[in-house]
Amino acid sequence: MGSLNLNHSLKPDSDNLENLLDPEEFRRQGHMIIDFIADYYKTIEKYPVLSQVEPGYLRKRLPKSAPYDPEPIETILHDVQDHIVPGLTHWQSPNYFAFFPSSGSIAGFLGEMLATGFNVVGFNWMSSPAASELESIVMDWLGEMLRLPESFLFSGGGGGVLQGTTCEAMLCTLVAARDQMLSKVGRENIGNLVVYASDQTHSAFKKATQIAGIDQKNFRVIKTSRSTSFSLPPDLLRSTICSDIKAGLFPTFVCATMGTTSTTAVDPLGPICQVAKDYGMWVHVDAAYAGSCCVCPEFRHFIDGVEGANSFSFNAHKWFFTTLDCCCLWLKDPSALIKSLSTNPEFLRNKATDSKEVVDYKDWQIALSRRFRALKLWLVLRSYGVEKLRNMLKSHVEMAKTFEGLVAADKRFETVHPRNFALVCFRISPTAIDKNKLSQNRGAHFDDDDQDHDHECINDVNHKLLESINASGSIYMTHTVVDGIFLLRFAVGATLTEESHIFMAWKVIKQHAEDILKDYV
Numbered sequence: 445m446g447s448l449n450l451n452h453s454l455k456p457d458s459d460n461l462e463n464l465l466d467p468e469e470f471r472r473q474g475h476m477i478i479d480f481i482a483d484y485y486k487t488i489e490k491y492p493v494l495s496q497v498e499p500g501y502l503r504k505r506l507p508k509s510a511p512y513d514p515e516p517i518e519t520i521l522h523d524v525q526d527h528i529v530p531g532l533t534h535w536q537s538p539n540y541f542a543f544f545p546s547s548g549s550i551a552g553f554l555g556e557m558l559a560t561g562f563n564v565v566g567f568n569w570m571s572s573p574a575a576s577e578l579e580s581i582v583m584d585w586l587g588e589m590l591r592l593p594e595s596f597l598f599s600g601g602g603g604g605v606l607q608g609t610t611c612e613a614m615l616c617t618l619v620a621a622r623d624q625m626l627s628k629v630g631r632e633n634i635g636n637l638v639v640y641a642s643d644q645t646h647s648a649f650k651k652a653t654q655i656a657g658i659d660q661k662n663f664r665v666i667k668t669s670r671s672t673s674f675s676l677p678p679d680l681l682r683s684t685i686c687s688d689i690k691a692g693l694f695p696t697f698v699c700a701t702m703g704t705t706s707t708t709a710v711d712p713l714g715p716i717c718q719v720a721k722d723y724g725m726w727v728h729v730d731a732a733y734a735g736s737c738c739v740c741p742e743f744r745h746f747i748d749g750v751e752g753a754n755s756f757s758f759n760a761h762k763w764f765f766t767t768l769d770c771c772c773l774w775l776k777d778p779s780a781l782i783k784s785l786s787t788n789p790e791f792l793r794n795k796a797t798d799s800k801e802v803v804d805y806k807d808w809q810i811a812l813s814r815r816f817r818a819l820k821l822w823l824v825l826r827s828y829g830v831e832k833l834r835n836m837l838k839s840h841v842e843m844a845k846t847f848e849g850l851v852a853a854d855k856r857f858e859t860v861h862p863r864n865f866a867l868v869c870f871r872i873s874p875t876a877i878d879k880n881k882l883s884q885n886r887g888a889h890f891d892d893d894d895q896d897h898d899h900e901c902i903n904d905v906n907h908k909l910l911e912s913i914n915a916s917g918s919i920y921m922t923h924t925v926v927d928g929i930f931l932l933r934f935a936v937g938a939t940l941t942e943e944s945h946i947f948m949a950w951k952v953i954k955q956h957a958e959d960i961l962k963d964y965v
């Protein structure tokens with residue numbers, strides 16, 4: 445007996461040494477997870493949209509250390525339900541109207557599963573020819589759907605690549621533009637390169653310039669105004685560039701935005717590209733959110749002028765039913781990017797690369813290793829087709845219009861910016877509030893000249909409204925501040941959202957507003 449026990453403890457127990465990729469076990473557990481997620485989608489409305497947990501909640505609930513012995517999937521799934529789900533903000537909820545959507549779909553999900561199942565590392569063509577070739581094909585398909593100029597497609601000498609996020613797309617294109625400029629003016633001038641964006645440009649661009657070594661005193665933020673709906677004024681861009689040239693600097697890069705994050709403002713691409721062309725600069729168009737709806741002919745005009753840009757990107761993981769992460773980037777001159785990002789270590793040398801007949805996507809991005817992202821996009825395009833995708837996007841815009849109509853019809857509220865896509869920016873209107881009550885509430889003597897203070901108070905009221913709505917968990921919205929005005933953002937686009945959710949959301953907003961306004965009227 446003793447010797448048997450000894451043997452047992454010295455020898456690995458083959459019965460317990462599971463095959464970590466056992467096909468039958470994968471089938472059993474995989475089905476359980478699919479059932480779990482299906483049930484999650486089915487019952488998603490019972491959870492507060494915005495997670496209501498306190499910071500540090502999870503450490504209190506989970507063991508201090510990793511388990512020494514295996515645990516069954518059943519136990520783990522229970523813990524997911526009990527401990528993880530409460531700490532989720534439910535981006536797939538039909539009552540999610542915050543930030544921008546993270547629109548999932550069955551096709552996107554299944555494509556992701558396939559990619560994870562194959563788990564190939566497609567850094568160059570040879571490492572998985574299908575991964576590279578499918579990516580080039582779907583990027584051409586999608587480019588054609590967007591009616592991008594031929595020069596952005598592989599067939600026209602350009603090309604597309606799937607990156608993780610817009611931030612990476614910005615960084616990669618900026619580095620290409622930086623090196624192109626430095627090869628002209630000399631590398632010692634790195635401190636003299638200037639980049640331009642508007643005060644509405646996403647902070648991702650600032651991060652990209654920091655990483656790319658652009659001197660932050662040469663980061664020009666062009667001021668926008670309400671009168672031009674917060675789009676980048678080309679004249680101001682030109683005059684800023686001119687004074688930089690006079691100062692001996694080298695204007696290098698403009699980041700234009702189609703659909704800004706705050707209010708979905710659209711920069712005038714044609715005029716901006718013209719200015720940039722006059723000074724030999726690179727233009728990148730960031731259409732992270734709104735780019736997708738340009739597959740609809742009625743919205744395509746928003747990217748008119750893109751033919752003058754050097755690169756264009758949008759996030760299919762935002763409003764195109766493709767799971768995170770999937771940023772689509774097209775370039776007119778991929779060789780500029782490749783020059784900056786390629787490396788050729790001996791261990792990656794192969795005949796296909798040497799033949800120069802293949803795309804090695806490792807040279808189009810920061811990292812070496814890369815996921816097979818094209819699969820999910822391919823599944824989305826094939827499973828739904830162009831028409832259905834257009835109809836989905838248009839239905840979101842229609843729902844946003846409906847919401848906008850509800851807001852406009854209620855005198856206590858106002859929409860502050862014209863709606864371009866499926867985002868409505870609105871607030872409780874200053875006219876809904878009795879000015880004397882406002883002064884009482886702030887405990888100060890009311891003074892007609894004290895406009896700033898007034899302004900702050902109406903912002904406070906709207907801030908309170910947002911907090912009270914989000915704390916209720918029934919819907920989730922976020923805010924922005926433009927031109928000193930605090931705005932609530934209502935972004936339609938969650939895949940499960942239907943018109944009834946819009947009416948329900950409006951009811952919730954009105955109820956909370958009434959509660960808050962009690963103190964002010």
Ligand SMILES: *Cc1c(COP(=O)(O)O)cnc(C)c1O
Pocket residue numbers: 544608609610611612646648701703704705730731732733759771
């Ligand atoms: C969301 C967004 C970004 C950031 O996208 P990431 O993919 O998270 O880097 C950049 N620009 C705009 C206009 C956006 O809406």
